[in-house]
Amino acid sequence: QSALTQPASVSGSPGQSISISCTGTSSDIGSYNLVSWYQQHPGKAPKLMIYEGTKRPSGISHRFSGSKSGNTASLTISGLQPEDEADYYCCSYAGTSVYLFGLGTKVTVL
């Protein structure tokens, strides 16, 4: 079981759109529609932003969206805002009740 691959950092100016990729294998992301994304501010617990690849929990801004193609999932943040600056992690079900996290991406708002 290897961690999912994410870019270490992504940046953008306020109002811009950014995307974060999360690459796995045919045994995890490629096989299941169980990719979730979490936002984590420093010193805080993670917060669910996207689940089952594309669904937003109640209360999460429409600026956050998810997608998947093959073995890669993506999180897009539209209309970037200063409060979006945080670490973002993907997570995928990998079969047999095992789960994998990505290494995390630091989003910087310029």
Add this chain to the structure above:
Amino acid sequence: QVQLVESGGGVVQPGRSLRLSCAASGFTFNSCGMHWVRQAPGKGLEWVAVIWSDGSNKYYGDSLKGRFTISRDNSKNTLYLQMNSLRADDTAVYYCARGTTMVGATIDYWGQGTLVAVAP
């Protein structure tokens, strides 16, 4: 509202044991699979273990098998993590987290975490 409160963390010497607890409230505990996830200082999230809602099945991350044991007491709405033979690289904040189904699945709520520091 969903609340998950971890306890039991602290400083422990290498080779010793520690048991973490997570008190759950605000939802039907015995209907949800529960997870432990950890985060080493300055590092990313690492999935540790999941236990099904009725406690019948438990699964672990590859690097943890044999040393850690997840369990639950549905009569007390409490999740546990027994950690044995602790090593320096087990130093992390340990989060208790709720799954959205009886077998775990998506993690939707997290506790605030409890810090475990393994040091001589």
